[in-house]
Amino acid sequence: MNNKKHIINRQYISLLxxxxxxxxxxRYKKAFFGFIWFFLNPTLQVIIMGVIxxxxxxxxxxxxxxxxxxxxxxxFSTTINRATPSFVYERSLIQKANFPLEIIPLSLVISxxxxxxxxxxxxxxxxxxxxxxxxxxxxxxxxxxxxLLIFTSSLSLIFSTLNVTYRDxxxxxxxxxxxxxYGSPILYETSxxxxxxxxxxxxxxxxxxxxxFHYSIVKNFRLDSGLIISNLLLTILIFFIxxxxxxxxxxxxxxxx
Amino acid sequence: MKEIVINIxxxxxxxxxxxxxxxxxxxxxxxxxxxxxxxxxxVSLKIEKGESIGIVGLNGSGKTTLLRIIAGITKPxxxxxSVLGKIASLTELEAGFQPDLSGKENIYLNGLIIGxxxxxxxxxxxxxxxxxGLKKFIDLPLYSFSQGMKLRLAFSIIVNSNPDxxxxxxxxxxxxxxFRGKCIxxxxxxxxxxxxxxxxxHWLHFxxxxxxxxxWIDKGKIKLVGESKKxxxxxxxxx
Numbered sequence: 001m002n003n004k005k006h007i008i009n010r011q012y013i014s015l016l017x018x019x020x021x022x023x024x025x026x027r028y029k030k031a032f033f034g035f036i037w038f039f040l041n042p043t044l045q046v047i048i049m050g051v052i053x054x055x056x057x058x059x060x061x062x063x064x065x066x067x068x069x070x071x072x073x074x075x076f077s078t079t080i081n082r083a084t085p086s087f088v089y090e091r092s093l094i095q096k097a098n099f100p101l102e103i104i105p106l107s108l109v110i111s112x113x114x115x116x117x118x119x120x121x122x123x124x125x126x127x128x129x130x131x132x133x134x135x136x137x138x139x140x141x142x143x144x145x146x147x148l149l150i151f152t153s154s155l156s157l158i159f160s161t162l163n164v165t166y167r168d169x170x171x172x173x174x175x176x177x178x179x180x181x182y183g184s185p186i187l188y189e190t191s192x193x194x195x196x197x198x199x200x201x202x203x204x205x206x207x208x209x210x211x212x213f214h215y216s217i218v219k220n221f222r223l224d225s226g227l228i229i230s231n232l233l234l235t236i237l238i239f240f241i242x243x244x245x246x247x248x249x250x251x252x253x254x255x256x257x
Numbered sequence: 258m259k260e261i262v263i264n265i266x267x268x269x270x271x272x273x274x275x276x277x278x279x280x281x282x283x284x285x286x287x288x289x290x291x292x293x294x295x296x297x298x299x300v301s302l303k304i305e306k307g308e309s310i311g312i313v314g315l316n317g318s319g320k321t322t323l324l325r326i327i328a329g330i331t332k333p334x335x336x337x338x339s340v341l342g343k344i345a346s347l348t349e350l351e352a353g354f355q356p357d358l359s360g361k362e363n364i365y366l367n368g369l370i371i372g373x374x375x376x377x378x379x380x381x382x383x384x385x386x387x388x389x390g391l392k393k394f395i396d397l398p399l400y401s402f403s404q405g406m407k408l409r410l411a412f413s414i415i416v417n418s419n420p421d422x423x424x425x426x427x428x429x430x431x432x433x434x435x436f437r438g439k440c441i442x443x444x445x446x447x448x449x450x451x452x453x454x455x456x457x458x459h460w461l462h463f464x465x466x467x468x469x470x471x472x473w474i475d476k477g478k479i480k481l482v483g484e485s486k487k488x489x490x491x492x493x494x495x496x
Contacts, residue, residue, distance in 0.1 A: 015369040022366055026357040092352035097371045098329040098344070166281035254331045255272055 019107035068213045069186035075116040077177050083108045083156035084173045087164050091257045105156045134219035144212040151235050154242035161249050202230040263304040268336035270297040296322040298477040309448050311468035312457040319477045320457040324424050342421030350411035356400035373418050381417045389413035425456040
């Protein structure tokens with residue numbers, strides 16, 4: 001019995017890895033410049049947003065600040081956008097064989113996460129050369145990454161599950177992401193928001209994640225511990241909701257596809 | 258008595274057919290109207306190891322639903338199904354193929370999806386390639402394959418995955434005449450090796466030569482089960 005379980009787990013992991021590998025490979029086999037685009041895109045984004053928003057927002061080393069927010073945001077929004085319709089897109093695959101379906105959105109999450117890690121590995125040394133990087137809190141980038149990964153996976157699972165039954169979820173997600181971008185401390189910090197409005201960020205788990213990213217590489221960044229705690233609790237709640245929802249619905253996916 | 262590998266016990270499958278597409282915001286304010294449709298109605302069937310079962314019935318009679326329930330792709334609304342052994346189904350042959358990856362990479366990806374382990378794929382790899390007759394092309398990206406080549410590769414992966422139970426829905430044979438013969442030969446060989454076979458098809462001639470028992474499904478209910486010749490003759494007259 002024990003032995004059998006072991007085999008199942010290994011099978012699970014190799015399938016997840018193969019699906020992730022497929023995602024990464026097909027992305028770069030399609031376009032030779034795929035990889036270059038992946039770096040050009042955030043660089044241009046940071047330059048344009050940095051020039052415009054530094055007119056209103058006074059944060060020292062604003063470009064570094066933007067990098068530490070935009071890279072994780074790009075991961076988050078790309079992943080959610082692609083994962084939400086993933087079950088519907090893979091309809092025929094789901095009809096083909098009986099395999100753990102959560103692998104479909106999870107492989108998208110992981111492949112994008114690999115892109116994020118690569119980007120960080122290249123940008124952090126580059127930014128270090130510009131002398132604006134603050135290294136003392138760098139260790140906090142690891143909990144921030146893990147938190148981001150768990151939160152993104154949970155939301156991907158929830159939205160992709162709901163999208164099987166309700167096809168308008170995809171539009172809802174696309175539009176909410178635009179709102180969420182401005183509603184999360186990516187371009188600004190929560191400490192610059194008036195106190196009575198600041199509590200709204202307690203309800204948005206993205207805030208804690210992005211503040212933690214800022215904190216890990218921006219000097220003199222103040223972290224609100226109340227925000228982190230309430231956001232963490234919310235993330236845990238969303239995580240369990242995603243698992244329960246998926247378990248309940250996934251058995252009957254094929255009937256609605 | 259032989260070992261029973263598939264035990265379908267009083268299975269009913271009900272689909273909710275919605276009059277219009279379901280939308281999240283609409284569902285919050287109003288209930289979507291739907292009709293219940295019984296795709297399968299209290300179906301019970303025991304299948305022994307090594308049997309070849311044919312399933313006949315008009316379109317919409319529940320053949321595909323029954324196969325899907327056996328494969329575990331969907332769950333019955335009531336009743337239960339127990340299956341002993343590894344199942345592979347010859348449906349949605351090309352699903353999961355990635356045009357940008359090579360034939361070889363696709364064999365591994367597809368093999369893992371249908372439940373083979375990496376080790377098994379390594380072992381079966383040359384058999385899969387040879388059976389599909391694609392040795393020369395296997396390192397090329399899949400988008401350069403013709404439709405027939407892709408179907409052959411998909412078929413070859415499934416029949417060489419060492420299933421204990423093989424499910425076939427409609428597309429018994431793929432590719433050109435030559436390969437079609439090879440497919441049927443392979444299927445017959447699997448049955449002679451003691452594998453269990455379940456075929457849903459309108460191709461009665463094939464069912465007559467390869468199945469020992471035929472199940473006739475009509476409007477979600479089993480109308481008749483018995484020796485293939487007898488059931489097929491009756492089906493032919495009364496369908």
